[in-house]
Amino acid sequence: MPKRRILPFIILGIIKSHPQITGREITDEFNTEIGDFWKASHSQIYPELRRMVDDQWVAAATSSKNAKEKYYSITTTGQQILDEWLSQAVKELPIHQDLFSLKLFFINDPKDPRIHELITNQIALLKQQLAHLKQRQQTVFPDKKTIQKHYGHYLILKRAISRTEGQLAWLNQTLETLN
Amino acid sequence: MPKRRILPFIILGIIKSHPQITGREITDEFNTEIGDFWKASHSQIYPELRRMVDDQWVAAATSSKNAKEKYYSITTTGQQILDEWLSQAVKELPIHQDLFSLKLFFINDPKDPRIHELITNQIALLKQQLAHLKQRQQTVFPDKKTIQKHYGHYLILKRAISRTEGQLAWLNQTLETLN
């Protein structure tokens, strides 16, 4: 089977929660809101928007204010497509292509100093990541009302924090057993 | 910067620990040993091997036994390249492109029943994965001696198990707070 196409669904979700959004703003979303969970560049997004308009998943409008900007909104067809996609069960887990695991894989000797290096380095990276995620949590969800309004987003942010903390704990513990 | 090319390094690592390995056997490795951490198909591997021979990272030998098979071994150049790669620090964390997070992201209402559906489904997937990983641990590392001989592999397998357990715990806990 061909690789599942998911970018249009993400864009659909973004447009739904941001009516009259521009392509540029959609691009920005991938660097802020969704940035921790998915990446996409504008050169991917603009052709995709074109296709989505052709397929009538979204509708584009222009403004007299700015001759170049296009304002996208989701159509009822788009709503259906998005709902359908969200309702479909996830069939398989992603495989985590991280270089950390991969490099460790090829280091056989328990006494190889590079094990220690890799782990301490990974700890540093994860600490950064954890700080970033906690920062996100504070700025995006300052109060309980906001949490209730974007509950799914809140959940996966919490999950990412939990996962990062878990990895840090494991790495620190492993580092101790190395000595 | 262009996307970092890593497949040749993995193949290098495989060949180093399996002298006189064939292309087919390398392909098989991606379905067993490394399968939990990286994927590659034979149509990627054969051209890559060709390039690696051209660059003299590995050397190919033929046998009178089988006219088609080629037996690859790592060269001293290849050893250096691999060592260098393993010694280089990992600069950034991978972003986890999992559909579970992504779908949750677009579900705003805490009472939307699809949250429950997605989580229970994810729990089922992770339970499967966990069973698989534990099975791997038993078959690949039956005794302490084997662990000492492939310590890096042992570590990342343990790490994968720990991560999966952590995710399961979080999901189960979250499921409770939903009720």
Place this chain on the structure above:
DNA sequence: TGAATCATGTAACCGGTTACATGATTTT
């Protein structure tokens, strides 16, 4: 000997990244 599969290789396609390009708008 015919069938199955082994082992290698190629071709077409696809999603994604980087770089290039170009008018419109805003800032100085």
Place this chain on the structure above:
DNA sequence: AAAATCATGTAACCGGTTACATGATTCA
């Protein structure tokens, strides 16, 4: 008016997947 950047779009390239192809070997 010139400079900066905004907003959109295109082109070249690259890694990876699927499908196709083919001769060698093994099995029935």
